[in-house]
Amino acid sequence: MSFIDDFLASWREYREPGYYDSFDYHWTMTVDLDRCTGCGACVTACQAENNIPIVGEDALARGREMQWIRIEKYWEGDFPDVKLRFIPMLCQHCDAAPCETVCPVSATYHNQDGLNAQVYNRCIGTRSCAVYCPYEVRYFNYNNHHWDAPLEQQLNPDVSVREKGVMEKCSFCIQRIRQAKDVAKDEGGRRVQDGEVQPACVQTCPTEAMAFGDRNDPESQVSQIMSDERAYHVLEDLNTAPSVVYLRKVEGDVV
C-alpha cells in the first residue's frame, strides 16, 4: 500500500522537531528606533512598490487606509513637556503566526523562507486573520480601487493588483526576494548573499534605521544587529515569534 506508506512518511516528517521552524532562508528585518525619525519615506516607498491603492479622503475618514507599513505615533506627557515616539509597524512574519491557523482556506501560510505569505487568489475574505493578528497589520480591500490617470502607468508589473474582498499585507517584498533567488540559481545555484535583496522600505530609509537579511547566516548584518542588547520584539509575551526585531531607543545620557 504505497498510499499508506507515503502518508506515514509525510506524517513522520511532520512530527520531526524543527519541521516548522527550520527554513532555507530566514528573512528578518531590524528596525533601529534610535535612528528612526518618523519621516514616512518607507510608507511611500512601500505604496509605490506594492501597488497599494490610495483610498481617498472618505475611506481614510472611515478608517480604511491601506498601509502595509505604517508609522505609529505615541505621545507622552502634557504640553509643553511633550515627547513623541515613533515605531514603524509592518507584518512581523511571525513563525508562530495566529493568522495562519485561523484561515479556513489556507490563504495565508508559512513558506520555506520563513515568510508569512498571503495568496490573494485563494482568499475568501472572512477577515479572521486581521482579527487574530495582534499587530493590526492586515488590510482588507473593502471595495475595488482605481488609479487616476496617469498613475495606473506606474503600477509595478511584478506585484498583483488586489480585487475587492481579499486581505493583503506586507510581503517583505517577496517579488524582490524571488528575483534575487532566481539570479543566484542562474549563477550556479549559489546562495543569496547578504545585502543582495532589500525591501523597498529598507532601501529607502534615509537614516538607515532598517536592515534586512537572512538570519540563518550568522555573518549577515541582521544576525549581528539581533545580538545587540537593545533588541526586542513587539508584544513579545504573546509568543508569536516575530521576524522583525526592533532596537530600543536610547534614553537620556547613555554613553
Add this chain to the structure above:
Amino acid sequence: MSSDARPQELSYADVNRDVVRSLVETGSKYYITLACSIAVMLACFFFPWFYQLYYGIGAAGVNHPSVWGTYLASFIFWIGLSHSGTLLSCVLHITNSEWRKAMYRSAEAMTLFSLMVAAMMVMVHVGRPWFIHWAVPYPNQMEMWPNFRSPLMFDVMAITTYLTGSSIFIYMGSIPDFAAVRDRTTGWRHHMYVILSLGWRGTDLEWHRLRWAYTFLAVLIIPLAVSVHSIVSWDFALSIVPALHQTIFAPYFVVGAIYSGTAGIVTVMYFLRKYMNFEQYITKVHFDNLGKLLLVLSLIWTYINIVEIFSGWYGGTSTEGEAIRYRLFGYYAPLYWEMILFCAVAPLLMISKRFRTSFVPMLILSILINIGMYTERFLIVGTSLSRQYLPDAWGLYVPSLVELSIIVGSVAMFITLFLIFVKIFPSVSIYEVKETLPEPEPEPDTPTGEPEWQPTH
C-alpha cells in the same frame, strides 16, 4: 402535570381536526402576512446584499481594527436561536416530559430555519462569497484541502452536521403525522403527503422502529448541539484578542444560545397559539415551564458575565483592563447596560408564577431577552476588536444602513420560512398529543361508514 394541560373533553378526533384545519384552511390574514414578509425580505435583505456584492464589503461599516461587524453578530445570534429548539426537544424527549409534546415540532422548525438564516449570514459576511465552497473539504482540481486547524473550518463542519441532524430529526418525528394528514386531505396536498409520509401504515413494527431511531437521534443530537456553539465560541476564544481569549467562552456561548433560543420558543409559541387557534394545545403549563427554564438560564448567564469581568480584572494586564473598561464605560456602554437590564434584571420577574403564566408579559419579556442577546453578540464583536494591543490602531465601528437593513431582512426571512412551514408540517404533533389524552372507547366492530372528518378543498 397533564391534568391542567388542556381541557379533558379534547378527543382524538378533535386533535386530527384541529391540526389538519391549521394546514388546509388559510385565511386572507395569512396571505397578507406572507406577502409582507416576502416583500420585506426582498427589499431589506436581498437588495442591500446584491448592492454589497457589487460594491464590496465596504457597504458595511467595518473598518481597519474592527473588520468584523454585525454580520458576524447576526450569525452568532441565529446559531444561538437555533439552539433551543432541537436541543430542548431532545432533552425533554429522553426525560419523558409530557409538556414537550404540543410544542416540540415548532421549536424544532425554529432550529432549522435559524440555521438556514445563519448560513445566509455567513454568505453576507465573507468578502468573496462566490468562493465560499473552498471552505468545504471536497476533492478538487486544485488539490487543495481547507485548513483543518482553523476554528472557522470546525464551524463549517459543526453547522452542516447540526443542520443535517436536526433536519432528519424533525422529518422523522413528522412521518406518522404526514400519514395522518395524508389520510384526511385531497388533491395536490394528498399527493405531497403520500410522498412525505414514505408509505407509513402505522404497524407495530413501524412504530417500534420509529421510536428506536427517534430516541437514538435524540441522544446523538444533545452533545452535538452543545458542541456546535462551543465551536462557534472558538472562532473568538482561539484568537489572542484581549476580552475574547477566554476559556469561559464555550460555556458562555452555549448558555447564551439556549437562553436566547428558549426566549425565541416563547415568542413563537405565543403567535402559534394566538393565530393558528392552538389555545387548547399550547397552554399556561408550557409558558410556566419555559419561564422557569428561562429564569435559571438568566441566572447562569448573569453569573458567567460576572466571571468574565472578574477574571479580566484579576488577570491584571493593561490590555484586558482596557477592553473591560471600554465595554463597561466606553462608547457602547449604553448598549452594555441595556443588555444587563434586558437579560439579567428583567428576567427576575419570572420568579412570580403569575408573571410566568400571563401570555402578553411573557411575550414582551421574551422579545426583550432576544434584543439583549443580540446586543451581547454585537458587543462581543464590536467592542473587543476596537480595543486591541496597539493603541495607535484603536478604532470605532458603527454599523452602516446596509447592515441594519440586512438585520431586519434576516428576521423577515426567518418569518417567511416559518410561515411556509406551518402550512406544510403539522405544527403540533398529532400522535404525541394523542398520547397525553385519555384513550377513546373501543370502536364497534362494524364501521359506521362515516368518516370522522370531511376533507375540505
